[in-house]
Amino acid sequence: MSASDILIEVKNLKKYFPIQKGVFKKVVGHVKAVDGVSFSIRQGETLGLVGESGCGKTTVGRMIMGAYRPTGGEIWFQTPDGGPRLNLAEMTPAQMRPIRPHIQMIFQDPFASLNPRMTVREILAEPLIVNKVAKGAALEGRVRELIELVGLKVQYLTRYPHAFSGGQRQRICVARAMALYPRLLVADEPTSALDVSVQAQIVNLALEIQNKMGLAYLFISHDLGLVRHFSQKIVLMYVGKVVEYAPAANLFGKPRHPYTEALMSNVPSVRSDFVSHKIILKGETADPINPPPGCAFHPRCVYAQDVCSREEPLLREIGPDHVVACHFSEALDLNGCDALGCAI
Ligand SMILES: Nc1ncnc2c1ncn2[C@@H]1O[C@H](COP(=O)(O)OP(=O)(O)O)[C@@H](O)[C@H]1O
Numbered sequence: 001m002s003a004s005d006i007l008i009e010v011k012n013l014k015k016y017f018p019i020q021k022g023v024f025k026k027v028v029g030h031v032k033a034v035d036g037v038s039f040s041i042r043q044g045e046t047l048g049l050v051g052e053s054g055c056g057k058t059t060v061g062r063m064i065m066g067a068y069r070p071t072g073g074e075i076w077f078q079t080p081d082g083g084p085r086l087n088l089a090e091m092t093p094a095q096m097r098p099i100r101p102h103i104q105m106i107f108q109d110p111f112a113s114l115n116p117r118m119t120v121r122e123i124l125a126e127p128l129i130v131n132k133v134a135k136g137a138a139l140e141g142r143v144r145e146l147i148e149l150v151g152l153k154v155q156y157l158t159r160y161p162h163a164f165s166g167g168q169r170q171r172i173c174v175a176r177a178m179a180l181y182p183r184l185l186v187a188d189e190p191t192s193a194l195d196v197s198v199q200a201q202i203v204n205l206a207l208e209i210q211n212k213m214g215l216a217y218l219f220i221s222h223d224l225g226l227v228r229h230f231s232q233k234i235v236l237m238y239v240g241k242v243v244e245y246a247p248a249a250n251l252f253g254k255p256r257h258p259y260t261e262a263l264m265s266n267v268p269s270v271r272s273d274f275v276s277h278k279i280i281l282k283g284e285t286a287d288p289i290n291p292p293p294g295c296a297f298h299p300r301c302v303y304a305q306d307v308c309s310r311e312e313p314l315l316r317e318i319g320p321d322h323v324v325a326c327h328f329s330e331a332l333d334l335n336g337c338d339a340l341g342c343a344i
């Protein structure tokens with residue numbers, strides 16, 4: 001594959017939210033929600049963005065969508081017309097408008113994402129009308145195509161969102177996101193609010209649609225086990241930063257960061273003969289307003305040494321396309337999925 005296959009490349013992306021106090025709204029500090037994140041996604045590829053709640057995943061997604069302006073960094077996007085790549089981080093809302101159809105997002109809460117006063121037909125037609133893509137019979141035809149794409153019946157088009165279950169609502173959200181043939185779908189914990197039995201259906205639907213339409217996914221999840229089977233690459237975040245970024249097979253085969261190993265060890269085992277190697281993470285995830293000195297993970301790390309509380313480990317390449325931010329990556333022999341016997 002050549003560099004031109006890269007759909008989106010995020011470089012050193014940052015988002016600091018100011019913390020304001022008093023009547024004069026004096027800025028007294030910053031939440032470093034995202035603090036130097038880099039990754040790229042190829043056309044048609046899935047990248048899993050994983051980490052505990054509050055580590056900055058949604059903020060990354062929102063910056064890519066253009067909903068938040070980055071504090072720093074670049075977001076290079078290849079438009080489908082094959083023209084030069086555009087840096088979305090520097091574009092104004094007006095400049096972003098023609099790019100928006102190419103990047104769509106679905107959210108965790110399918111209940112909050114749909115207007116309760118609109119029928120499914122209106123919900124699906126809206127992006128087509130707003131972007132002047134279709135009207136009349138063509139509009140109705142595309143709306144029917146969309147509802148069938150997500151496995152729902154055409155008769156449902158006249159119903160309102162309240163008539164549907166969580167899983168069906170998420171299907172409607174997916175259909176709406178597909179209306180304008182996007183090249184990238186940012187899926188932000190799309191199954192977290194759903195029953196376990198429905199989660200797999202939504203993941204399978206997403207994969208079917210990806211096969212049909214050849215689009216790329218940025219799949220955000222706190223659950224490393226969930227993203228394994230359909231992500232070609234994984235980015236693991238901790239308190240606004242990337243701790244490990246690798247092809248999925250390498251990461252699950254041999255993690256190089258203690259945080260990755262700990263998350264992996266907490267995925268339930270399928271092997272009945274297996275002696276659990278579950279690593280209990282001590283304490284709470286660090287506060288992004290005031291992260292610990294050195295490596296932000298050190299207070300919770302079972303392998304931490306003195307240097308870890310003094311010096312921040314820089315992200316460095318440790319294997320082909322495998323980057324990690326740990327002082328002891330070479331010295332540690334961490335357990336991957338096989339050794340841990342995890343069900344993923
Ligand atoms: N609009 C905002 N203003 C201030 N702080 C925010 C805002 N959005 C998110 N944060 C903070 O940024 C951090 C990362 O949040 P978020 O990106 O939602 O994490 P995640 O999606 O991984 O749970 C959290 O500490 C959160 O409280």
Ligand SMILES: [Mg+2]
Binds near residue numbers: 057058188
């Ligand atoms: Mg989130």
